Amino acid sequence: MLTALCVKTLRGIRPLHRAASSVVELPKFQDFGVQNEPILGYREGSTERKELAEELRRTAAVTEEVPIVIGDEFIKDGEVQHQVMPHDHGKKLAKFYYASEKTIQKAIQVSVSAQKKWDRTPLEERVRIWEKAADMMAGAHRQRLNAATMLGQSKSVVQAEIDSAAELIDFFRFNVFFLKENAKYQPISENPTITRNSMRFRGIDGFIAAISPFNFTAIGGNLAYTPALMGNGVVWKPSDTALLSNWRIFNIMREAGLPAGVVNFVPADGPTFGRTITSSSDLAGINFTGSVPTFNWLWNEVGKNLNRYKNYPRLIGECGGKNYHFVHPSADTRSVVTATIRSAFEYCGQKCSACSRMYIPRSLYEPIKQGLLEERSKLKVGNPNDFSIFTGAVIDNKAFDRITGYIKGAKNNAKNKILGGGEYDNSKGYFVQPTIIETVDPHDKLMTEEIFGPVLTIYVYEDRDVMKALSLVGSSTKFALTGAVFANDKGFQQTALEELKTTAGNFYINDKSTGSVVGQQPFGGGRMSGTNDKAGGPNYVMRWTSPQSIKETFVPLREIDYPYMRD
Numbered sequence: 001m002l003t004a005l006c007v008k009t010l011r012g013i014r015p016l017h018r019a020a021s022s023v024v025e026l027p028k029f030q031d032f033g034v035q036n037e038p039i040l041g042y043r044e045g046s047t048e049r050k051e052l053a054e055e056l057r058r059t060a061a062v063t064e065e066v067p068i069v070i071g072d073e074f075i076k077d078g079e080v081q082h083q084v085m086p087h088d089h090g091k092k093l094a095k096f097y098y099a100s101e102k103t104i105q106k107a108i109q110v111s112v113s114a115q116k117k118w119d120r121t122p123l124e125e126r127v128r129i130w131e132k133a134a135d136m137m138a139g140a141h142r143q144r145l146n147a148a149t150m151l152g153q154s155k156s157v158v159q160a161e162i163d164s165a166a167e168l169i170d171f172f173r174f175n176v177f178f179l180k181e182n183a184k185y186q187p188i189s190e191n192p193t194i195t196r197n198s199m200r201f202r203g204i205d206g207f208i209a210a211i212s213p214f215n216f217t218a219i220g221g222n223l224a225y226t227p228a229l230m231g232n233g234v235v236w237k238p239s240d241t242a243l244l245s246n247w248r249i250f251n252i253m254r255e256a257g258l259p260a261g262v263v264n265f266v267p268a269d270g271p272t273f274g275r276t277i278t279s280s281s282d283l284a285g286i287n288f289t290g291s292v293p294t295f296n297w298l299w300n301e302v303g304k305n306l307n308r309y310k311n312y313p314r315l316i317g318e319c320g321g322k323n324y325h326f327v328h329p330s331a332d333t334r335s336v337v338t339a340t341i342r343s344a345f346e347y348c349g350q351k352c353s354a355c356s357r358m359y360i361p362r363s364l365y366e367p368i369k370q371g372l373l374e375e376r377s378k379l380k381v382g383n384p385n386d387f388s389i390f391t392g393a394v395i396d397n398k399a400f401d402r403i404t405g406y407i408k409g410a411k412n413n414a415k416n417k418i419l420g421g422g423e424y425d426n427s428k429g430y431f432v433q434p435t436i437i438e439t440v441d442p443h444d445k446l447m448t449e450e451i452f453g454p455v456l457t458i459y460v461y462e463d464r465d466v467m468k469a470l471s472l473v474g475s476s477t478k479f480a481l482t483g484a485v486f487a488n489d490k491g492f493q494q495t496a497l498e499e500l501k502t503t504a505g506n507f508y509i510n511d512k513s514t515g516s517v518v519g520q521q522p523f524g525g526g527r528m529s530g531t532n533d534k535a536g537g538p539n540y541v542m543r544w545t546s547p548q549s550i551k552e553t554f555v556p557l558r559e560i561d562y563p564y565m566r567d
């Protein structure tokens, strides 16, 4: 079979020319009735660029006060917190309040009682709200979402557009599409005049706690609103450092018609929130994305409290990664360089999918090293108000200390050599320069621990030891989120596909380890990288329903004995 060789553009694929066959056997897919949101270009003079510049100015001009919202009540009470701009940490973008344990308990009660009515709302009506919200996000609210993401999470215009515009909108549209597709399945009814079987989707009685990370605005929207779409009541704890963008999503949903109390907006101190939700007998599920230690902690708490609950709480956790680029001697070196620079350093490496360890054969090391260093030196790090930056600052002082700790450690370890970067400065913003390190130890912590910052570590293997090097990928860490293999040798691609099967939930051949697109590469990892529920895929919505099978019989029941055993 011949397939088209394609160029991956910012979004989507542009066919280039015909190429040899894929190594992956595909089942037959049905056509999709929904499309990905196009990415805007923000060229000089474009309307979107002017609108965004104006929105950035408006957003930066004030410190917005963000309340806790429970049902219809707006609460401005609790420990005061501020969200600052990471690239200019003297500037306060939002003022908000940490909900106390009592306030969180109130949010739980409100969402449990709202759930009952909401679950009776016909699917068609719910779907209309989601579709309306997606259109609002794609239209009038797009630049407000982007501005909050750029200023609050320090994303470049490109990184904001793919997140708080495109991916967020896609999550809303595709989840609706997947819901409709899944609802098409109805069980067999052998003789519908006698008996009719059906299945309906119910929410889960209780509440779902949605706990979201800072690094993707879209993930916050997906974590809180997918359970809601399926008929659940939600208590949403946004990340402190993504507060304003998440607050804007919440407001869009209310404006689109989501009734009060279905999703409650509850900023809180992490451990206080975690303790309160896990000790509630109404806990029906946790929709979490964040680090492994936080998810492990939540899971342990649920285990300790198991006998209290009415349901077995569903635990969905998409966690960290130690993502790899593995280069084979047959690889195209220019593709390796381009893909690695983007994967390792876009958004300062603060994507769970970012490449942070690389395996290169000795025979290709010089050209790849030179290419990486040359491209690295061109990357502009700065304030996202400047549309020409490649990346902004890292999210906060904790991230700055953690990442620079790894860099300092590398400088003091003879096994590691900093090839490029290694500088940092937190006087105005939390800036860390993209850093490339070479190590001679494939088990060094630079090669095994999640750093979640702009630090790429390279291990060079001898060409003859390619299989030994390949085995390091899966054996040296507990993570299995994303990974990429660069090779033109089809036989090796096939070998890698099998040997690395359990090392990545999202696996790429000759492409970077980041940039999954909703509906195109459903996302999630295995092992300690998470429960792999594949956000952006058809199964995700099904995690948030407790389906009910119904058998209706239309004839009177008279016989005690078994009709098929009669002579």
Ligand SMILES: NC(=O)c1ccc[n+]([C@@H]2O[C@H](COP(=O)([O-])OP(=O)(O)OC[C@H]3O[C@@H](n4cnc5c(N)ncnc54)[C@H](O)[C@@H]3O)[C@@H](O)[C@H]2O)c1
Pocket: 211, 212, 213, 214, 215, 216, 219, 237, 238, 239, 240, 269, 270, 271, 272, 273, 274, 275, 289, 290, 291, 292, 294, 295, 297, 298, 318, 319, 320, 321, 351, 352, 353, 450, 452, 481, 523, 524, 525, 529, 530
């Ligand atoms: N696999 C994925 O899809 C994916 C996507 C994005 C981010 N991530 C991961 O997320 C991490 C970065 O995000 P982060 O720094 O926001 O993670 P984090 O674990 O520090 O925080 C995530 C959320 O949990 C909250 N939290 C912290 N302690 C808590 C507790 N004890 N109980 C309840 N909630 C608590 C935080 O306030 C935040 O809202 C990285 O490890 C990254 O790899 C994974």
Ligand SMILES: N[C@@H](CCC=O)C(=O)O
Pocket: 215, 216, 350, 351, 352, 353, 354, 513, 514, 515, 516, 517, 523
């Ligand atoms: N889905 C995103 C990563 C999300 C985690 O941060 C990607 O594929 O790059």
